[in-house]
Amino acid sequence: xxxxxxxxxxxxxxxxxxxxxxxxxxxxxxxxxxxxxxxxxxxxxxxxxxxxxxxxxxxxxxxxxxxxxxxxxxxxxxxxxxxxxxxxxxxxxxxxxxxxxxxxxxxxxxxxxxxxxxxxxxxxxxxxxxxxxxxxxxxxxxxxxxxxxxxxxxxxxxxxxxxxxxxxxxxxxxxxxxxxxxxxxxxxxxxxxxxxxxxxxxxxxxxxxxxxxxxxxxxxxxxxxxxxxxxxxxxxxxxxxxxxxxxxxxxxxxxxxxxxxxxxxxxxxxxxxxxxxxxxxxxxxxxxxxxxxxxxxxxxxxxxxxxxxxxxxxxxxxxxxxxxxxxxxxxxxxxxxxxxxxxxxxxxxxxxxxxxxxxxxxxxxxxxxxxxxxxxxxxxxxxxxxxxxxxxxxxxxxxxxxxxxxxxxxxxxxxxxxxxxxxxxx
Amino acid sequence: xxxxxxxxxxxxxxxxxxxxxxxxxxxxxxxxxxxxxxxxxxxxxxxxxxxxxxxxxxxxxxxxxxxxxxxxxxxxxxxxxxxxxxxxxxxxxxxxxxxxxxxxxxxxxxxxxxxxxxxxxxxxxxxxxxxxxxxxxxxxxxxxxxxxxxxxxxxxxxxxxxxxxxxxxxxxxxxxxxxxxxxxxxxxxxxxxxxxxxxxxxxxxxxxxxxxxxxxxxxxxxxxxxxxxxxxxxxxxxxxxxxxxxxxxxxxxxxxxxxxxxxxxxxxxxxxxxxxxxxxxxxxxxxxxxxxxxxxxxxxxxxxxxxxxxxxxxxxxxxxxxxxxxxxxxxxxxxxxxxxxxxxxxxxxxxxxxxxxxxxxxxxxx
Numbered sequence: 001x002x003x004x005x006x007x008x009x010x011x012x013x014x015x016x017x018x019x020x021x022x023x024x025x026x027x028x029x030x031x032x033x034x035x036x037x038x039x040x041x042x043x044x045x046x047x048x049x050x051x052x053x054x055x056x057x058x059x060x061x062x063x064x065x066x067x068x069x070x071x072x073x074x075x076x077x078x079x080x081x082x083x084x085x086x087x088x089x090x091x092x093x094x095x096x097x098x099x100x101x102x103x104x105x106x107x108x109x110x111x112x113x114x115x116x117x118x119x120x121x122x123x124x125x126x127x128x129x130x131x132x133x134x135x136x137x138x139x140x141x142x143x144x145x146x147x148x149x150x151x152x153x154x155x156x157x158x159x160x161x162x163x164x165x166x167x168x169x170x171x172x173x174x175x176x177x178x179x180x181x182x183x184x185x186x187x188x189x190x191x192x193x194x195x196x197x198x199x200x201x202x203x204x205x206x207x208x209x210x211x212x213x214x215x216x217x218x219x220x221x222x223x224x225x226x227x228x229x230x231x232x233x234x235x236x237x238x239x240x241x242x243x244x245x246x247x248x249x250x251x252x253x254x255x256x257x258x259x260x261x262x263x264x265x266x267x268x269x270x271x272x273x274x275x276x277x278x279x280x281x282x283x284x285x286x287x288x289x290x291x292x293x294x295x296x297x298x299x300x301x302x303x304x305x306x307x308x309x310x311x312x313x314x315x316x317x318x319x320x321x322x323x324x325x326x327x328x329x330x331x332x333x334x335x336x337x338x339x340x341x342x343x344x345x346x347x348x349x350x351x352x353x354x355x356x357x358x359x360x361x362x363x364x365x366x367x368x369x370x371x372x373x374x375x376x377x378x379x380x381x382x383x384x385x386x387x388x389x390x391x392x393x394x395x396x397x398x399x400x401x402x403x404x405x406x407x408x409x410x411x412x413x414x415x416x417x418x419x420x421x422x423x424x425x426x
Numbered sequence: 427x428x429x430x431x432x433x434x435x436x437x438x439x440x441x442x443x444x445x446x447x448x449x450x451x452x453x454x455x456x457x458x459x460x461x462x463x464x465x466x467x468x469x470x471x472x473x474x475x476x477x478x479x480x481x482x483x484x485x486x487x488x489x490x491x492x493x494x495x496x497x498x499x500x501x502x503x504x505x506x507x508x509x510x511x512x513x514x515x516x517x518x519x520x521x522x523x524x525x526x527x528x529x530x531x532x533x534x535x536x537x538x539x540x541x542x543x544x545x546x547x548x549x550x551x552x553x554x555x556x557x558x559x560x561x562x563x564x565x566x567x568x569x570x571x572x573x574x575x576x577x578x579x580x581x582x583x584x585x586x587x588x589x590x591x592x593x594x595x596x597x598x599x600x601x602x603x604x605x606x607x608x609x610x611x612x613x614x615x616x617x618x619x620x621x622x623x624x625x626x627x628x629x630x631x632x633x634x635x636x637x638x639x640x641x642x643x644x645x646x647x648x649x650x651x652x653x654x655x656x657x658x659x660x661x662x663x664x665x666x667x668x669x670x671x672x673x674x675x676x677x678x679x680x681x682x683x684x685x686x687x688x689x690x691x692x693x694x695x696x697x698x699x700x701x702x703x704x705x706x707x708x709x710x711x712x713x714x715x716x717x718x719x720x721x722x723x724x725x726x727x728x729x730x731x732x733x734x735x736x737x738x739x740x741x742x743x744x745x746x747x748x749x750x751x752x753x754x755x756x757x758x759x760x761x762x763x764x765x766x767x768x769x770x771x772x773x774x775x776x777x778x779x780x781x782x783x784x785x786x787x788x789x790x791x792x
Contacts, residue, residue: 089557094493116429182430203486206586211479222480228478230510236430241490385688 095238117184172201248300276305282344484583499550525567542727546577564624575730583749612671619706626701656680663704693720
């Protein structure tokens with residue numbers, strides 16, 4: 001998927017801050033491994049990307065470079081090895097490389113997906129009954145998005161019910177958003193996709209629960225509602241399960257603030273953190289995570305809660321960084337701010353209800369179990385699978401007939417191709 | 427066909443499955459190749475349909491971490507695609523593993539060879555730890571060896587991100603002989619030290635050519651560890667008697683490592699003892715280990731392409747089976763110990779199928 005990204009300059013800028021700082025902290029890291037506090041900090045850097053992850057960046061830069069070179073000599077291609085050392089962890093992630101878009105690109109992707117879906121479903125209608133697509137009013141990209149957004153807001157409710165950790169909630173929301181950058185609601189209704197994304201997120205974040213107890217706690221849901229879609233969801237995510245979250249980045253900022261000598265304990269009260277966290281949670285209802293890096297979102301959330309602390313933190317990191325960088329950063333801050341303030345809330349339920357009502361009439365008949373088009377499609381698939389099975393059985397039979405169970409005669413010339421009797425069913 | 431299905435079909439076409447080379451409890455491994463380049467790959471097909479909870483946790487873990495980790499010393503996950511209800515992982519094809527090499531009695535290891543394998547292991551592990559990932563199943567047969575001699579960490583089926591302080595993790599991880607004492611005592615809060623202990627055991631095994639701490643049960647494992655390294659005192663390891671599953675297993679005196687590792691250099695023993703330190707927080711980190719004098723002192727590590735590797739059984743002339751000793755080499759060579767009571771159990775008795783079937787086994791699910 002082609003990715004263009006407008007916030008790139010800022011990214012580089014933040015990357016640079018991180019690296020510079022990393023060199024300074026490299027020494028601390030070496031001594032501090034035993035200390036619980038430091039371990040916590042390093043961990044918090046993990047999900048956060050660049051800015052607060054700099055204590056980990058110590059690993060890239062800092063001392064020991066000379067020795068590293070000596071070690072590198074045992075590798076075949078030192079350049080390749082060095083480059084993997086130098087890339088900041090976040091920039092090597094699938095999230096950074098495959099799931100970032102400019103706002104314009106995001107609109108483009110959704111529009112293209114929507115028009116392709118409408119075209120496909122129209123022909124499915126017409127194949128079923130010629131001319132029947134004429135008076136169907138299909139959803140447009142905005143309407144699809146509205147419906148998805150409603151189901152995003154259901155995830156925190158469910159997670160509260162199950163008492164899942166924040167990471168599960170955030171991951172499931174990301175999965176749901178990413179799924180609908182590859183699929184249309186007219187094929188797959190977000191209700192079951194949402195349930196599946198959440199179930200998958202419990203597993204990928206290492207908080208598994210049994211499917212039985214999951215579905216039995218959700219009204220009108222069977223295990224197959226979840227299981228049938230799991231593979232499709234995983235596939236749509238391109239099997240890229242790791243997600244970097246802005247609530248982790250916020251925690252990283254918070255730990256950083258605790259180490260600033262000119263910030264008093266009163267100034268960084270727990271309330272401020274809670275308020276900032278609330279803004280991070282609001283940001284999950286927006287496209288922010290598809291456009292900006294987690295640390296940028298976290299910084300904005302902090303500045304919404306306490307502009308003073310956000311500035312303090314920024315000052316502590318940005319000494320030596322040029323004017324232009326802080327200007328670019330400022331514009332990103334404003335943009336995310338707008339996103340959170342204007343779209344960081346659940347959609348109007350009445351509007352969504354209207355969309356959902358229309359969806360009932362325009363969903364892809366091939367995906368509606370029991371419809372004509374569905375049956376036709378299934379029959380076609382079954383016919384193909386049957387043909388394949390027959391061919392395979394025939395091949396095996398032929399191979400068996402050819403082979404004398406007591407071994408082939410000697411001097412038979414070239415050894416025959418051994419038939420692989422595997423259980424490959426695809 | 428949906429866009430998603432179409433994309434998958436295209437991926438599937440990129441790869442060709444050849445013959446089956448191994449079968450585990452829930453995965454079948456095929457030798458395969460990339461259609462366009464004929465590059466050799468291993469395709470691990472995971473049967474998904476058979477699990478009542480859907481995608482299996484070890485498969486989820488392996489895919490999650492290998493998707494993110496790209497490093498010379500970590501196995502490369504080249505692609506993932508699905509066929510019907512099966513998940514297919516396309517992995518780089520690796521011929522051998524460190525266990526096979528250790529057990530191949532025709533091979534002689536020089537100190538420089540061991541240093542090279544250790545350096546590559548620590549490089550791969552440092553990369554995992556830098557990315558906040560614990561491997562949790564390091565052992566010789568999860569260290570795979572590529573054709574060019576590069577060592578690669580494989581089998582991420584038990585891996586996980588570090589937990590936040592205060593969040594419990596399971597202690598039922600890591601194959602017993604390589605499991606650190608804190609996990610045997612039921613410690614639920616741990617860190618990178620668990621992997622380092624395993625690497626220490628592997629280091630010792632490379633020198634001894636036989637497993638260093640082969641306990642017969644979890645309880646016996648502790649005894650085996652203490653017999654080898656001495657029972658820890660409160661000073662060696664503050665607070666260990668308060669761990670959840672702590673039991674006294676007897677007093678054993680500390681014997682110097684030198685007594686057993688007679689041929690090892692002082693640097694080697696210094697690094698080994700830093701890996702096998704009881705107090706997990708005093709154990710060396712992967713990054714510190716790479717800066718240990720062991721790696722920069724003579725002899726320098728062997729270039730990966732020059733490391734000993736097993737000659738396949740068919741192509742080796744019979745008379746050479748025992749004649750593979752390099753007399754001109756500097757330093758004492760270590761030959762494999764003769765088969766003895768510590769012989770490992772093979773998970774698959776068929777020799778031809780063995781390497782890949784075993785090394786691509788995901789291990790026990792949690």
